[in-house]
Structure formats: structure tokens, C-alpha cells
Amino acid sequence: MQSDFLKYEASSSQFRHPLFYITVLMTVGFFSSQFWPETPIFDNVEAFLPYHSMLEMFSVTVSLMVFAIVWNSFNNDRSINLIFIAVTFLAVGVIDFFHSFSYFGMPDFFGENSTQKALIFWISARLIAAIMFLMVALMPWFNNSYENNKYLVLIGGVFVTGGVLLSGIHYPQWYPVFFVDGYGLTDFKIIIEYFIVVLHFATVALLLTKKDAVGVNFIWFACAVWLMALAELFFTLYSSVSDLYNLAGHVYKAVAYIMVFKALFLASITRPYKELEQRSVEKLLLTQYAVDNSGDLIYWLDYDGRILSVNDAVKQKLGVQADDMINSHIGRFESALVPDSWKQLREQFSEHHQLVLDGVHLCRNSEKFFSQVRIVFFKYRSQNYICLFIADITERKLALESLARKQEQLAQAQRITHIGSWEFNLESKETVWSEEVYHILQADEKVVKASFNNFLQYVHSDDRQRVIDHYQRCLTDYSPYHLVHRLQLLDGSSRYVETRAEMQRINGEPVSLIGTIQDITKERELEDQAYHDPLTGVYNRRFLDENIYSLIDNSVIKEQNLCYVIFDIDFFKEINDNYGHDFGDRVLKGVAEYLQRQVRDSDFVCRFGGEEFVVIFNDIEMPSGMERIEKIRHGVGNLQFINQIDDIVKVNLSGGMACTKIHGNDAKQLFELADQALYSAKRSGRNRLKLCDKSSLD
Ligand SMILES: Nc1nc2c(ncn2[C@@H]2O[C@H](COP(=O)(O)OP(=O)(O)OP(=O)(O)O)[C@@H](O)[C@H]2O)c(=O)[nH]1
CATH class of the missing domain: 3.30.70.270 (Reverse transcriptase/Diguanylate cyclase domain)
Known part of the structure; x- marks a missing residue:
């Protein structure tokens, strides 16, 4: 098993990613902007308008996509901070939409359009984004995820967005003047832009100190905020809306949004999906490993008993290539499942879903082993599957046979010597009598249950108390037990028996009382004669x-x-x-x-x-x-x-x-x-x- 398969490799390639190079290039581009020509690249505002609308619509689309992806993929495993980002993008996307349609030169949109109106929405969106990103960078990212809280965040977001839109449309006088016709941008607007830039830089600094967490790539997020800051700086530089700085600001913003989208798409979809895939692969490999090393021969069969697949153990044990076995009937290898009996067996295991049989399994070199076949039947997507688990029970079978032979020898020895054996298990309180005990008592094994109380029924009434006393003493102080007493059998005859017992111990702990009972009637008679x-x-x-x-x-x-x-x-x-x-x-x-x-x-x-x-x-x-x-x-x-x-x-x-x-x-x-x-x-x-x-x- 390759351990690499089991290890989740966190992506550490962000610095080699094209987006990182783009960020570096765009930063270089920004610092070289002082060499850019200051002349407008568009003849007039109207000429710039389609490009502006296009870039803004692009940003709006990306913003809404960010929201849609994060919102729908959110669950309790994720940080609630992701929802704050998503709702921020929702707000920014919607407000930017209004900004785009309020732009001077666009058809009137909810009231007369003007540069001031467009700037109200623009500044609001930038400010909301800057504040929220800083807040998210400051907030802890762990253990604060509560799925239901996302609705609260959304309600907050909608409330703020609605407030900005309504006030921007109906009460523009509430806002400071950002633009004066014939004069251009006011100092206040520029100060606000710088303020936003400062917030962004602070956010970038905070994000760079963070390690990857909950699937979020903070480097990309920091790059995105960095580009947003650069975009804002461009907006402080332009002298005409139709110059290159303004266009660059919009382009930088659009790229920054793509980066956020990429970072959050990775966090919300790619990473979880990869983790899931990784876990599935792990699970599959572990299962395969277990199947191949289980020790059992495992066969997958179709409903007709033809082999579909086998595990490694089959190939090793049988010395047969898997390809040689595929489509062969299992009866070729397993005597318990020959084709003639297959249909009948199939009915049985189809009904009970499991069946265990003993058989003989054939290897390639015509060697055989005793097998225990466990047949498991199940349906999956209306397809019937049969799985066989075949264990080599040769050793067990031989051991059982040898045990049976030894038991028979013991029983025979007991019959010859008239010695029966018994055992009382201290834990289970179960008593076992050998065949000869039943024979001595002339009791029927099927009728009389082995127990001390039942034994007492056969003890001569004059000796009963003595037997009880000995037995109890043996159980309390674990002393050996030796007693000769009489039995009074059901046919009225009496016998002399000699009983012995001693405590069996395992690791010093008493486990069971093991005893013998010997019919000594004949010896006793001879002894009587002698004395x-x-x-x-x-x-x-x-x-x-x-x-x-x-x-x-x-x-x-x-x-x-x-x-x-x-x-x-x-x-x-x-x-x-x-x-x-x-x-x-x-x-x-x-x-x-x-x-x-x-x-x-x-x-x-x-x-x-x-x-x-x-x-x-x-x-x-x-x-x-x-x-x-x-x-x-x-x-x-x-x-x-x-x-x-x-x-x-x-x-x-x-x-x-x-x-x-x-x-x-x-x-x-x-x-x-x-x-x-x-x-x-x-x-x-x-x-x-x-x-x-x-x-x-x-
Ligand atoms: N019927 C019978 N007589 C026995 C048996 N064993 C010994 N005797 C007899 O017992 C008698 C014992 O006699 P003695 O030893 O002279 O003693 P005694 O006649 O009792 O005289 P004192 O003991 O001196 O009073 C003998 O006649 C033995 O034959 C037996 O098993 N059955």
C-alpha cells in the first residue's frame, strides 16, 4: 500500500500559479504607470462608456458568482467568514450594477444619472468591500461556523445594500460631493479612496500572516485585495474618466475579482471535492487491501455462478491467473457449488441471503483443501451479486477429526475402567457429564440434565449429606475431594462409587471443578469378602x-x-x-x-x-x-x-x-x-x- 495515497496533499503551489505571476506583473505595471501617457485614450466619455459597462458587468457577474458558489456550498465544516465574503460580494455586485447604470451617459436609471450618483454607489461599494475584507481578515476562521447564521449575515447584507441603493437614488444630498462638474474629483473623494487603500493594505498584511485554513488560500485572497488597492490608487490618479488610469483601475478590479472567485471556488468546490475524491480513493484502496489480505479466498460471481472477479488470495492459493478463471463456473473449483446443484443452492441463498457450506476446493496442481464456503447474496441497482468467502479449514477439520478420535478413545477407556468424568464450570455454572457417568447412573442422556442436584437424586439417602458436605467444602476452600459412597439407582439396585475431584486453575484462578466417578461395586464386594x-x-x-x-x-x-x-x-x-x-x-x-x-x-x-x-x-x-x-x-x-x-x-x-x-x-x-x-x-x-x-x- 502506497502511503502517499493516504496522505492528503495540501496545495502549496500558489506561488507557481499564473494568477500569482499576473499579480506580480500588474504590480510592476502599476509602479510603471508614471511613465504612461496622460492623454485620454478615448475621444470622449461616450466612447469609454461601452468599455466601462463591459468591465463593470464582468465584475458584477463575477461578484454574484462568488456569492452563489459560496452560499450554496456552505456547510458547518466551513468558516462563517466565507459567508461574510460572499454577502459582501453580493452587496458589491448589486451596488456596482447600479453604479454602472447610473454612469454619466447611460440612460437614466431610477432617476437622473450623474457622475455624483455613480460615485455614490462606487464609493459605497468600495468602502463596504474594504471594511468587510478587513473585518474578515481580523475575525477568527475556526469553530465559528453555524449554518443558520448565514441567513443573519445575508439579512444584514441586504439591509446595508438596500440602504445604500435607496439613499443613493432618493437622498443623494446625504452624501458628500465627490465630483464637481468642470472641477473634477473633490478632495474628499480622493481622501476616501486613500482611506480604502489603507484598509486594503491592512487587510493584505493581515492575510499574509495567516496560514491556509478551512480550504481558503489566503495568498490568493491577499493578492486579490492587493490588486483592489492598486485599482483604488489608479482611481486617485486619473484626471479624466477616459484616460488610461481609469481604464486600468477597472481592469485591475476585474482581475482582483477573478482572483477572489478563484480562491473561493477552490475553497468551496475544488478542495472539498478533491478531499472527497481523496477519501473515496483511500476507502477503495483500504477495502482492496483488506480484501486481498483477508486470508479468505473471495470470489465475485454472477447469478449463474460464473466468476466475475477474484481477490489476490485466490490467485496465490490456487496458482491460477485471474484471467483463466473469469467466466468459468465456480463449480470447477469448489465441490460444494457444482453446476448441477447451483440452481437449488441459488434458491436457498436468494431467500436467506447467506449460506454456509463445507466443501473441497481444487487448486491448479490438483491439490485440494477442505473449504468452508460462505455465500453472501445481495442486490445492487436491481442487479444480483454473489460473493463467496472461502476459508481453508483443512487444519481445523483434521484437528476436529483428531479430537473426535481422542474423545472416542477416552469414552472407550472410561467404559472399560468404569470411570466417568464430569466438570462444573464456576463461571457458567454449567455441569458436563461424560457418557460413562450416564452409564454408571443408568440415566438417559436425553432426559437427565447434568447437574449436581440431579446427581444427588442417585446418591443413597444415607450418604447424601456426606456427598453434599464434601462438594461444598471443595467449592469453598478448593480442597481436593475424595469420597466413596453408595448410589441408589432407579431400578432399586445399589452401587458403590468412588468420586474424586479437584479444582482446575488457569493463571492461578479457579475455573472449574473437574472430577471422576468410578463404579467400584465389584472391588468393594471383593474387599468385603476379604475383610x-x-x-x-x-x-x-x-x-x-x-x-x-x-x-x-x-x-x-x-x-x-x-x-x-x-x-x-x-x-x-x-x-x-x-x-x-x-x-x-x-x-x-x-x-x-x-x-x-x-x-x-x-x-x-x-x-x-x-x-x-x-x-x-x-x-x-x-x-x-x-x-x-x-x-x-x-x-x-x-x-x-x-x-x-x-x-x-x-x-x-x-x-x-x-x-x-x-x-x-x-x-x-x-x-x-x-x-x-x-x-x-x-x-x-x-x-x-x-x-x-x-x-x-x-
Ligand atoms: N460350629 C463351629 N465350631 C467351631 C468353629 N470354629 C471353632 N469351633 C469349635 O469351637 C470349639 C472351641 O473349643 P475350645 O477351644 O476347647 O473352648 P471351649 O470349649 O469354648 O472352652 P472354653 O473356651 O475354655 O470355655 C472347638 O470345638 C472348635 O471345633 C466354627 O466355625 N463352627
Whole structure:
């Protein structure tokens, strides 16, 4: 892009303009006038009259043209000073018209003509012009433009003009005498002429200090006023109206008016027009630049799909000369717009004005790329135009395909591992569930909307509060979330799931909560089997061995007392021997169930082996806790088991116990001490509970 095109070049060639040379020549002419012959060049006034009328009519015409052009082209962008000049020329033109027709020798015009009458109009016009030009040169040229004010200026101008004309015609006696028959010009007239000259010189001096503004060429304007001043000086020099000085004065004035006309025509018409043209060219070039560098291939088509024009991108991308493409059908290059489907497509985009299609675009060397075609249809001056914007979406398409493949792989991996993923966007509050989440919940993707509240509907009622608490905590302190809980599905089945979540951050700012949910029902079942006694369903020894340390640690952290109690069924061998092994099993089950029922959720019942049970009582204070344990032990003694012959069989428990707050936090030692206490209970006659004697520690 050529930056020159964008730069408005202000004309600085005024000094090289012929009008400037004319001004210089005429100035030289003026100063050489003392060498001019003083003899009249016309035989008499009548002979001069046609030339005078001609020159005056010329000046009048130019004056009125100045007014017409400036007045009609004026708008708020221009300075109101232009209107002052225009109205001045209107006044001067009209008054000069009267001057011309009042000239001595002309047919009477609104009363008897005379040199004095003609001079009244002449001096008035010159004085008005001189004062107004000086005023305009003094007035600021910026920010004073108000379109409506032009009428006020016009009214003022008409008022002054009307005043001069009416007074000049009807009350000439109001004016000083400018001319005396047989004597010639009065001193007053000459003084006035000099005064006008002084005003003009002052105006020229002021104008030369001004820089070009609002399109006005002040140099030309100054030249014009300068020539007007010289014209006035000629009028002070002449001795006869028919001599060369008088003629020169009129000629200088006419040239000066042409110069004003030229300056104001330039300001009002030429400059604004050139600026407009410049802006249009700029706009066109910028548009062309944008079109060629937009990255899209742009085609202009006629209504039948034939190529009218293309942008540079098409030529570069396709490696085809524009001339080779013109008039070809677009279907030659774009698979989405083949001639066969053109009519049908045309109906669609004619109706909707826009259409977006995916296709394949053909380059010259039979290379292809995936394209997205945006068809824009519009009418201009009842002509149909179609513009195509074709983007190369090969990379996007391949990326999308790869993304789709990866998503499918992820979904497959989730299906295999039974892990679903979910995301909660903190800003949009939107939740997204993967396919596998729906699968785990046995929910229909089309019916159930992904949300935490909807998820809660599937959470087992006993676990719901726990899930809510974890979720809320994660959202408030952004801590990771890990929870195993049950689901209660709509078909009534329950599942175990393990959920994990953590906050995703971008530039340190939390953005969304990303989580997984894994169906661990099978693992959980296996785990249950590994940690539970198959006969009684309570925990087994393995569970106890693996968990006793953390249970004790927990009680230490919480500064709570933990009791390790070993219960042993008294004379269980006899039960087996007397009623059979199956009956013995029933007794073991019954005792286990009873113990499980009596303890709190935080306590653990384990079958240690044979007819021995270990119960871990958490958070139990002594000695009151001992009463509770004793009560449970008693309760077992009240259980009734019916044997094969419907006899009631009862069993008793012996128990030995040790506590962390009395016996220390060593798991192995606690077991040994409880076992010692049990042994002691057995030896003391069974059916009793014994707390390990503290002295045995020593
Ligand atoms: N029915 C049944 N009996 C079992 C099971 N495990 C161990 N036993 C029996 O439990 C009995 C334990 O007997 P002992 O260790 O002599 O103890 P006891 O007869 O209860 O006598 P004390 O403990 O001294 O009161 C044995 O006869 C084992 O066969 C089981 O799973 N089922």
C-alpha cells in the first residue's frame, strides 16, 4: 500500500500559479504607470462608456458568482467568514450594477444619472468591500461556523445594500460631493479612496500572516485585495474618466475579482471535492487491501455462478491467473457449488441471503483443501451479486477429526475402567457429564440434565449429606475431594462409587471443578469378602490386624479412650458336641449379630477366630464404659437358641479387656493384655468380664 495515497496533499503551489505571476506583473505595471501617457485614450466619455459597462458587468457577474458558489456550498465544516465574503460580494455586485447604470451617459436609471450618483454607489461599494475584507481578515476562521447564521449575515447584507441603493437614488444630498462638474474629483473623494487603500493594505498584511485554513488560500485572497488597492490608487490618479488610469483601475478590479472567485471556488468546490475524491480513493484502496489480505479466498460471481472477479488470495492459493478463471463456473473449483446443484443452492441463498457450506476446493496442481464456503447474496441497482468467502479449514477439520478420535478413545477407556468424568464450570455454572457417568447412573442422556442436584437424586439417602458436605467444602476452600459412597439407582439396585475431584486453575484462578466417578461395586464386594467373616458377616481378623493401628492413632489424636475387648463363648466345644456343628454355627452367627446390634457405628465387631470375638470400642470413658460392655456381655447370656428338639440353649461370654488410656497405645500389647484378662476371667470361673489389672503392666 502506497502511503502517499493516504496522505492528503495540501496545495502549496500558489506561488507557481499564473494568477500569482499576473499579480506580480500588474504590480510592476502599476509602479510603471508614471511613465504612461496622460492623454485620454478615448475621444470622449461616450466612447469609454461601452468599455466601462463591459468591465463593470464582468465584475458584477463575477461578484454574484462568488456569492452563489459560496452560499450554496456552505456547510458547518466551513468558516462563517466565507459567508461574510460572499454577502459582501453580493452587496458589491448589486451596488456596482447600479453604479454602472447610473454612469454619466447611460440612460437614466431610477432617476437622473450623474457622475455624483455613480460615485455614490462606487464609493459605497468600495468602502463596504474594504471594511468587510478587513473585518474578515481580523475575525477568527475556526469553530465559528453555524449554518443558520448565514441567513443573519445575508439579512444584514441586504439591509446595508438596500440602504445604500435607496439613499443613493432618493437622498443623494446625504452624501458628500465627490465630483464637481468642470472641477473634477473633490478632495474628499480622493481622501476616501486613500482611506480604502489603507484598509486594503491592512487587510493584505493581515492575510499574509495567516496560514491556509478551512480550504481558503489566503495568498490568493491577499493578492486579490492587493490588486483592489492598486485599482483604488489608479482611481486617485486619473484626471479624466477616459484616460488610461481609469481604464486600468477597472481592469485591475476585474482581475482582483477573478482572483477572489478563484480562491473561493477552490475553497468551496475544488478542495472539498478533491478531499472527497481523496477519501473515496483511500476507502477503495483500504477495502482492496483488506480484501486481498483477508486470508479468505473471495470470489465475485454472477447469478449463474460464473466468476466475475477474484481477490489476490485466490490467485496465490490456487496458482491460477485471474484471467483463466473469469467466466468459468465456480463449480470447477469448489465441490460444494457444482453446476448441477447451483440452481437449488441459488434458491436457498436468494431467500436467506447467506449460506454456509463445507466443501473441497481444487487448486491448479490438483491439490485440494477442505473449504468452508460462505455465500453472501445481495442486490445492487436491481442487479444480483454473489460473493463467496472461502476459508481453508483443512487444519481445523483434521484437528476436529483428531479430537473426535481422542474423545472416542477416552469414552472407550472410561467404559472399560468404569470411570466417568464430569466438570462444573464456576463461571457458567454449567455441569458436563461424560457418557460413562450416564452409564454408571443408568440415566438417559436425553432426559437427565447434568447437574449436581440431579446427581444427588442417585446418591443413597444415607450418604447424601456426606456427598453434599464434601462438594461444598471443595467449592469453598478448593480442597481436593475424595469420597466413596453408595448410589441408589432407579431400578432399586445399589452401587458403590468412588468420586474424586479437584479444582482446575488457569493463571492461578479457579475455573472449574473437574472430577471422576468410578463404579467400584465389584472391588468393594471383593474387599468385603476379604475383610469379613463369611459365617457371621462381621469383620475378620485380617481387618482387625490392618486397621487396629489407625484406630488407635485416631483415638490418640482425638484424646479419646479406646477399649480392646476379647469375648470368648464359654464351653463352646460342648455346644458343638451336644447339638452338632451346624447348631454351633447358628450360635456363632446369633452372638455376632447381637454384638453388632449393640455397638455404636464407630465401634467394630470382629470374629477373631473360632468362638472368639474382638470388639473395639471407640471413644469410651472408663469406668462408665465398662458397665456398658458388661451389659452387652450380659445380653448375650440372655439370648435363646432353639435346638433340634426345641430345647432352649443359652451361652455365656467371658471377656477380657484393655484400654489405651490405662494400658497405653501399643496395639500388640493391648491385645496381649486383653488376652491375659480373658484368661483370668476363664480361670476365675468364666461368664465374666475382666479389665486387665494395671499392675500386670509392671
Ligand atoms: N460350629 C463351629 N465350631 C467351631 C468353629 N470354629 C471353632 N469351633 C469349635 O469351637 C470349639 C472351641 O473349643 P475350645 O477351644 O476347647 O473352648 P471351649 O470349649 O469354648 O472352652 P472354653 O473356651 O475354655 O470355655 C472347638 O470345638 C472348635 O471345633 C466354627 O466355625 N463352627
